[in-house]
Amino acid sequence: MNTLLNVNNLSKNYRRSNGLFSSSVQSAYTDINFSLEAGKTLSIIGESGSGKSTLVQTIAGLRSQSSGEIYLHGTALSDFSLQHRCKSIRMLFHAPSDSLNPKATIGRILSAPLKLNSNLTAIERDQQIKETLSLVGLLPDYLAFYPNMLSSVQQHQVALARAMILDPDIIIADEILAGLDISLRFKLVNLLLTIQEKKGVSYIVVAHNMSLVRHISDHIIVMHNGVIVENDTTENVYSSPKSDKTKHLLQSHQPDYRK
Amino acid sequence: MALLDVRNLSIDINTAQGKIRVIDKANLNIVDGSIHSLVGESGSGKSLIAKAVLGLHNENWIVTADRMFLGNIDLMKLSSRERRKIMGKEIAIIFQNPRSYLDPSKKIVDQMREVLPKKLSAKHFLKKMTAKSTHQQAIKELLHKVGVQNDRDVGNSYPHELSEGICQKVMIAMAIANNPRLLIADEPTTSMEAVTQAQIFRLLFKLNQLHNTTILLLSNNFGSISNLSDYISLIYCGQTVESGSYKQIINSPMHPYTQTMIKTILEFDENIAHKSQLYTLPGSIPPANQLPIGCRLGPRCPKAQRTCVTNPEAVNYKGHIIRCHFPTLDEK
Numbered sequence: 001m002n003t004l005l006n007v008n009n010l011s012k013n014y015r016r017s018n019g020l021f022s023s024s025v026q027s028a029y030t031d032i033n034f035s036l037e038a039g040k041t042l043s044i045i046g047e048s049g050s051g052k053s054t055l056v057q058t059i060a061g062l063r064s065q066s067s068g069e070i071y072l073h074g075t076a077l078s079d080f081s082l083q084h085r086c087k088s089i090r091m092l093f094h095a096p097s098d099s100l101n102p103k104a105t106i107g108r109i110l111s112a113p114l115k116l117n118s119n120l121t122a123i124e125r126d127q128q129i130k131e132t133l134s135l136v137g138l139l140p141d142y143l144a145f146y147p148n149m150l151s152s153v154q155q156h157q158v159a160l161a162r163a164m165i166l167d168p169d170i171i172i173a174d175e176i177l178a179g180l181d182i183s184l185r186f187k188l189v190n191l192l193l194t195i196q197e198k199k200g201v202s203y204i205v206v207a208h209n210m211s212l213v214r215h216i217s218d219h220i221i222v223m224h225n226g227v228i229v230e231n232d233t234t235e236n237v238y239s240s241p242k243s244d245k246t247k248h249l250l251q252s253h254q255p256d257y258r259k
Numbered sequence: 260m261a262l263l264d265v266r267n268l269s270i271d272i273n274t275a276q277g278k279i280r281v282i283d284k285a286n287l288n289i290v291d292g293s294i295h296s297l298v299g300e301s302g303s304g305k306s307l308i309a310k311a312v313l314g315l316h317n318e319n320w321i322v323t324a325d326r327m328f329l330g331n332i333d334l335m336k337l338s339s340r341e342r343r344k345i346m347g348k349e350i351a352i353i354f355q356n357p358r359s360y361l362d363p364s365k366k367i368v369d370q371m372r373e374v375l376p377k378k379l380s381a382k383h384f385l386k387k388m389t390a391k392s393t394h395q396q397a398i399k400e401l402l403h404k405v406g407v408q409n410d411r412d413v414g415n416s417y418p419h420e421l422s423e424g425i426c427q428k429v430m431i432a433m434a435i436a437n438n439p440r441l442l443i444a445d446e447p448t449t450s451m452e453a454v455t456q457a458q459i460f461r462l463l464f465k466l467n468q469l470h471n472t473t474i475l476l477l478s479n480n481f482g483s484i485s486n487l488s489d490y491i492s493l494i495y496c497g498q499t500v501e502s503g504s505y506k507q508i509i510n511s512p513m514h515p516y517t518q519t520m521i522k523t524i525l526e527f528d529e530n531i532a533h534k535s536q537l538y539t540l541p542g543s544i545p546p547a548n549q550l551p552i553g554c555r556l557g558p559r560c561p562k563a564q565r566t567c568v569t570n571p572e573a574v575n576y577k578g579h580i581i582r583c584h585f586p587t588l589d590e591k
Binding site: 047193 | 301450452454456457458479480481482519520523525531533534538540
């Protein structure tokens with residue numbers, strides 16, 4: 001299989017000063033190794049504080065790692081230019097109402113990444129924006145709207161359009177499902193699955209809802225205290241979890257009170 | 260025996276666009292010692308019902324009900340001052356986002372001391388000296404009851420220093436301080452992760468089992484609460500669509516909306532293909548000022564026909580109450 005993303009011995013340490021001269025080192029995650037294939041979905045699960053978010057932010061390029069390297073198509077990400085990097089890896093944030101500029105229309109929000117990262121003309125840009133909007137299931141009428149005029153799912157759709165507009169290889173979704181109602185979650189999951197089928201994009205998903213994770217992902221990584229405790233295909237993780245942490249997470253998901 | 264009996268509760272809110280009927284003839288019958296869940300998506304009016312029962316509504320709400328009894332107290336006839344006395348003692352509420360409901364400028368012990376029953380706080384000077392240790396003992400016991408082990412550390416912290424789960428446990432401890440007859444839990448676990456969520460639900464379940472506290476549990480996730488509840492009511496856009504015992508709802512759902520909600524529990528024994536499209540109703544929830552007439556599910560309902568523009572009457576099949584023109588009835 002062709003490997004799209006390869007993460008090699010990735011570690012991140014924070015230096016914390018305690019006092020005037022002394023400082024201590026705290027690690028967010030250590031020795032992370034995994035790979036992701038094109039068109040597949042990788043889910044990262046774990047309790048809060050286990051380093052999931054810091055890890056995906058490093059892959060997206062929002063933070064730098066202390067050691068280790070990330071390879072995309074076999075090339076180290078540190079060799080990529082910033083433009084090239086953000087063309088191939090895009091990120092979706094937890095709350096779209098916070099990540100969309102409230103003072104820009106949807107049209108402006110969507111044209112910004114194209115202006116900064118591509119050499120398209122205004123007409124081509126317009127064409128690209130309309131195509132992407134229809135891909136996420138929005139009408140072109142929304143281009144003149146401001147984010148606060150849209151419902152929470154529509155805001156998610158706009159955020160997804162902004163991520164998809166540069167035709168990336170990987171989309172990172174950091175707990176985008178947590179704040180939504182269950183039926184809206186299903187709607188967004190359906191949309192993500194359709195887009196993956198059409199465009200062959202890979203996802204890295206950080207999520208809490210175990211049954212949805214099971215449904216959408218091909219591969220699962222379980223993290224605890226900054227270390228990967230389990231790394232296997234979805235089938236194996238759910239049918240025969242090896243580590244206690246995974247078992248604990250699976251059990252607490254839908255406990256049975258009646259028996 | 261019914262602890263809380265609410266019949267035909269309607270709430271109208273005066274807005275700039277005129278009067279909007281946000282809750283349309285809701286019925287609620289909570290049996291003493293049970294867990295009753297009220298399930299609906301956000302914006303469906305669950306919290307409004309809870310607030311109306313508690314009497315927390317403000318001036319521009321018009322609350323009407325044919326009957327609203329707590330035990331044998333008629334809540335509709337009480338003045339707001341008498342209502343205030345019932346709040347906390349007879350009915351207690353825990354909110355979502357506990358951190359925003361705790362006072363950020365006070366330590367947990369000081370906040371908890373305020374809610375302790377009056378008989379514990381003494382007016383006499385000498386008694387005040389001894390009262391302090393009784394208080395501390397009471398707070399300790401309460402915190403242990405809700406599963407907070409290190410009561411001293413938690414008590415001496417400010418809300419921002421504690422995790423969301425611990426804050427919710429403190430809220431529950433404060434709510435049960437006066438041994439209320441009814442505990443209303445308004446989406447107690449939104450934005451919590453799965454492990455903490457399970458802890459909170461287990462705690463509520465234990466309170467119900469061991470102390471026989473009646474709980475009205477509001478939630479937007481059918482899957483996570485259906486298992487621990489004895490009775491379930493579903494609400495869509497302010498209309499109660501179906502209400503019945505756990506078995507009735509799970510085994511023979513009659514309303515299309517209930518059937519959709521049951522499908523949101525992903526059971527992988529029934530073969531749902533990996534990465535297949537999940538079942539949802541078409542369209543989205545209408546905003547409160549653009550509600551359809553008649554049955555509000557109408558435009559999204561797979562079974563809708565012409566008669567659905569009139570509001571269906573509630574029909575009672577052996578305690579299984581349903582509002583639909585075309586319910587799925589058992590062939591038996």
